[in-house]
Amino acid sequence: MTEQTMTVSLPTRGVGLGILQTYGVYLAIIVLLLYNFFFTPNFFNIGNFRTQFVQVVPALIVALGMALVIGTEGIDLSVGGVMALAAAVMPLYIGYGLIPVVMIAIVVGGLVGVINGSLVAFIGVQPIVATLSLMVTGRGIALLIAHEQLVSITDPTILAIGRGTVVGIPCSMIIAVVAVLLIAVLVNRTTFGKQLIAIGGSRRAAELSGLPVKRILLMVYILCAVLAAIAGIIGTARLGASVPSTLGNLIELSAITAVVVGGTPLTGGQVKVIGTIAGAALLQFISATLNQHNVPDAYSQIAQAIIILFAVYIQRGRLAVR
Amino acid sequence: MTIEPPTTAPLPGSVEAPVLEARGVTKRFAGVTALRSVDFAVRPGESLALMGENGAGKSTLIKVLTGVYQPDEGELLLGGSIAKFARPLDAQRAGISTIYQEVNLIPLMSVAQNIFLGREPRNRFGLIDFTKMVADARGLLDVYGIDVDVRKPLRSLALGVQQMVALARSVSINARIVIMDEPTSSLEAREVETLFSVVSLLREQGIAIVYVSHRMDEIYRVAERIVILRDGAVVRVGQLSDIPRVELVSLMLGRSVEKVRRSGSTAFSATNASTAPPVLVAEDLSRRHQIDGVDMQIRPGEVVGLGGLLGSGRSETLKAIAGVMQLDRGRVTVDGKPVRSGSVPAAIRAGIVMLPEDRKAEGIVPNLSVRDNIVLAALPRLSHAGFSSRRNQDAVVEVFMKRLHIKASSPDQIVSELSGGNQQKVMIARWLAMRPKVLLLDEPTRGIDVGAKAEVQALIDELAREGLAIVLVSSEVEEVVEGSGRVIVLRDGSIETELQGADVDEEHLLAALAGVNE
Numbered sequence: 001m002t003e004q005t006m007t008v009s010l011p012t013r014g015v016g017l018g019i020l021q022t023y024g025v026y027l028a029i030i031v032l033l034l035y036n037f038f039f040t041p042n043f044f045n046i047g048n049f050r051t052q053f054v055q056v057v058p059a060l061i062v063a064l065g066m067a068l069v070i071g072t073e074g075i076d077l078s079v080g081g082v083m084a085l086a087a088a089v090m091p092l093y094i095g096y097g098l099i100p101v102v103m104i105a106i107v108v109g110g111l112v113g114v115i116n117g118s119l120v121a122f123i124g125v126q127p128i129v130a131t132l133s134l135m136v137t138g139r140g141i142a143l144l145i146a147h148e149q150l151v152s153i154t155d156p157t158i159l160a161i162g163r164g165t166v167v168g169i170p171c172s173m174i175i176a177v178v179a180v181l182l183i184a185v186l187v188n189r190t191t192f193g194k195q196l197i198a199i200g201g202s203r204r205a206a207e208l209s210g211l212p213v214k215r216i217l218l219m220v221y222i223l224c225a226v227l228a229a230i231a232g233i234i235g236t237a238r239l240g241a242s243v244p245s246t247l248g249n250l251i252e253l254s255a256i257t258a259v260v261v262g263g264t265p266l267t268g269g270q271v272k273v274i275g276t277i278a279g280a281a282l283l284q285f286i287s288a289t290l291n292q293h294n295v296p297d298a299y300s301q302i303a304q305a306i307i308i309l310f311a312v313y314i315q316r317g318r319l320a321v322r
Numbered sequence: 323m324t325i326e327p328p329t330t331a332p333l334p335g336s337v338e339a340p341v342l343e344a345r346g347v348t349k350r351f352a353g354v355t356a357l358r359s360v361d362f363a364v365r366p367g368e369s370l371a372l373m374g375e376n377g378a379g380k381s382t383l384i385k386v387l388t389g390v391y392q393p394d395e396g397e398l399l400l401g402g403s404i405a406k407f408a409r410p411l412d413a414q415r416a417g418i419s420t421i422y423q424e425v426n427l428i429p430l431m432s433v434a435q436n437i438f439l440g441r442e443p444r445n446r447f448g449l450i451d452f453t454k455m456v457a458d459a460r461g462l463l464d465v466y467g468i469d470v471d472v473r474k475p476l477r478s479l480a481l482g483v484q485q486m487v488a489l490a491r492s493v494s495i496n497a498r499i500v501i502m503d504e505p506t507s508s509l510e511a512r513e514v515e516t517l518f519s520v521v522s523l524l525r526e527q528g529i530a531i532v533y534v535s536h537r538m539d540e541i542y543r544v545a546e547r548i549v550i551l552r553d554g555a556v557v558r559v560g561q562l563s564d565i566p567r568v569e570l571v572s573l574m575l576g577r578s579v580e581k582v583r584r585s586g587s588t589a590f591s592a593t594n595a596s597t598a599p600p601v602l603v604a605e606d607l608s609r610r611h612q613i614d615g616v617d618m619q620i621r622p623g624e625v626v627g628l629g630g631l632l633g634s635g636r637s638e639t640l641k642a643i644a645g646v647m648q649l650d651r652g653r654v655t656v657d658g659k660p661v662r663s664g665s666v667p668a669a670i671r672a673g674i675v676m677l678p679e680d681r682k683a684e685g686i687v688p689n690l691s692v693r694d695n696i697v698l699a700a701l702p703r704l705s706h707a708g709f710s711s712r713r714n715q716d717a718v719v720e721v722f723m724k725r726l727h728i729k730a731s732s733p734d735q736i737v738s739e740l741s742g743g744n745q746q747k748v749m750i751a752r753w754l755a756m757r758p759k760v761l762l763l764d765e766p767t768r769g770i771d772v773g774a775k776a777e778v779q780a781l782i783d784e785l786a787r788e789g790l791a792i793v794l795v796s797s798e799v800e801e802v803v804e805g806s807g808r809v810i811v812l813r814d815g816s817i818e819t820e821l822q823g824a825d826v827d828e829e830h831l832l833a834a835l836a837g838v839n840e
Contacts, residue, residue: 190710
């Protein structure tokens with residue numbers, strides 16, 4: 001009732017800001033690449049790019065799910081906990097082979113999504129509260145399962161997910177590309193995607209139009225958790241060990257940053273899949289650039305925080321237009 | 323803080339120097355001229371009406387006067403000297419207050435806190451003095467005869483009362499000019515009377531009133547002078563007593579007086595009775611504190627008005643039928659088949675659709691395109707195995723944009739950029755795309771301009787003729803009377819009476835609304 005009238009008084013944005021909102025992330029990537037082209041030795045070679053890509057895969061996959069949740073005006077802080085849980089259950093079923101291990105990790109992750117989604121959709125808990133509690137308990141349970149132990153994984157089929165290649169292309173890269181394609185189709189070409197975005201735009205209008213709002217919200221949180229579980233599997237396979245204590249630590253921050261920097265507003269009603277990829281890539285390039293110039297890792301986290309502030313600041317202008 | 327008794331009461335309509343004046347104000351947005359060299363002046367103690375269709379520039383002018391926008395050309399004069407408002411706060415500090423049609427306060431805060439927001443009384447420790455705040459708030463509201471618990475959160479009050487609180491707030495900030503933007507659109511008749519008495523109280527104190535409304539009765543009651551805008555320019559300034567209603571309408575529309583007179587003031591044709599068996603049967607609809615034992619039968623092809631004051635349960639009745647509201651008792655059938663109560667999807671599947679009252683909050687999805695808004699409800703039907711089909715969507719969108727004359731640059735235009743009237747048409751299109759049997763309309767023409775209003779009214783007529791069963795809720799007596807074949811009148815959640823045939827006129831309806839027995 002009041003929100004719409006209040007935004008009117010904010011100043012309208014200039015043309016420059018509009019370009020930044022839409023293309024800012026791509027501009028930033030280009031600037032970074034140019035910088036590295038001139039100042040970082042050995043940056044521009046296939047091997048390095050391949051390394052970068054493989055490193056970004058888990059964050060990218062988590063960010064895709066996060067983009068869906070944010071599109072519904074929600075947020076999922078539990079993605080790191082889900083990754084830890086997925087990692088923790090993998091050694092327990094390692095004897096059954098690749099497929100059962102992967103399935104169980106995904107189902108366990110998905111269960112977290114069911115809890116998140118149920119709390120948000122049916123009980124009406126605010127997303128940040130619901131997922132915050134699972135962010136903590138998810139990792140807690142993971143540590144209980146693993147007895148706070150690091151378990152190394154030797155099954156070659158599982159390790160292949162993280163380290164193997166198919167005709168020269170890393171398996172994790174293939175999984176990421178498939179995930180991107182599926183999410184892009186889901187968002188842009190399906191009824192589900194359109195409905196999800198409408199819910200983010202105006203939940204009340206969606207309800208009054210007869211949309212299955214609760215079911216869609218539940219599905220979105222399950223999808224996000226399943227994607228996080230897949231990221232957990234890939235991360236574990238790459239490390240060659242189940243490390244529930246650290247795997248996916250702060251990944252929610254990277255994922256949210258990638259989504260927001262990519263142009264998906266925190267207020268929902270839009271999902272930018274390509275933008276999310278660009279956002280994840282930008283974060284990866286920043287940390288790689290700092291890394292290759294021997295800047296400590298902590299600085300890249302500071303850089304990340306500044307970027308998310310800046311991205312949200314830019315988006316504020318976009319909202320004020322409405 | 324209470325209102326001081328007037329010391330020097332200026333004569334109404336005096337030729338005093340204007341307290342606020344705009345000279346040659348021009349405002350452009352990305353090449354579109356919203357205001358074209360507008361001159362505007364309001365004097366102390368005067369009540370000035372500002373009228374015009376949507377898009378005439380009323381809102382823009384108000385926003386210039388209140389510092390939301392800065393004029394591209396021209397200047398504002400406050401008490402004779404040039405004033406520049408860089409932001410709304412500047413205008414507020416200069417004594418210009420605005421009452422919007424939508425209450426612009428903080429729902430979760432108490433009434434008292436809202437009234438004194440930003441200027442809370444302090445005790446000697448510099449902390450908020452709640453005792454004094456509550457007492458002052460009570461004193462202030464007493465002046466206007468508003469009896470509420472000022473410690474309760476604002477949102478617990480009826481919308482009309484919330485608005486009176488907003489008014490009390492702005493007046494208590496020593497306003498010299500109060501701009502009222504459609505202040506009565508959510509008020510009950512009784513509250514409108516209170517508002518009018520407050521307006522005269524304010525005028526006695528020398529406060530200038532700028533009154534914006536679509537309702538002509540009010541304009542003639544409240545205002546003495548009028549400024550009429552059309553296409554961003556002033557087309558007439560004058561005493562209201564010199565301008566008959568028909569001329570006023572024709573000035574706003576830019577149409578000839580004769581034409582307006584011939585077509586009447588609403589666009590409804592003669593209403594038709596239907597003899598077909600009822601498509602919608604609702605029995606004993608009840609929900610505690612809201613509606614009690616409401617029955618109705620609607621036949622295909624008829625428009626049934628649902629009359630009642632605010633709080634009579636008319637919107638609630640529609641919500642009950644549409645599955646938006648859970649019921650304690652009662653059942654709804656469509657073509658004899660029961661509809662699961664309390665489920666919007668079930669109601670929609672049965673062919674019942676509802677145009678909600680609050681278009682902005684409950685109707686449109688503001689950031690989506692016209693296309694996405696139109697197909698929102700029909701999406702599953704326009705899809706193949708869950709994949710949305712652009713071709714199917716375009717076919718539907720094209721049909722309805724053409725049929726309802728939706729003015730948008732393209733189906734991809736963002737719906738919030740459209741005028742209120744066109745947004746409403748998008749909403750109607752969304753429901754017609756579902757091929758409904760029963761159309762429930764809650765205030766279908768509220769807050770939309772005169773032209774779009776006529777189009778929507780004509781459309782309601784046409785849809786009924788095509789066999790749709792329509793229930794019409796409107797707070798405009800004229801619209802209910804001219805649009806409906808019969809009128810069910812609700813009072814305090816129950817059916818008071820039903821008007822049929824020759825009894826469907828303003829006189830009988832007003833008597834029924836007021837609960838006067840004939």
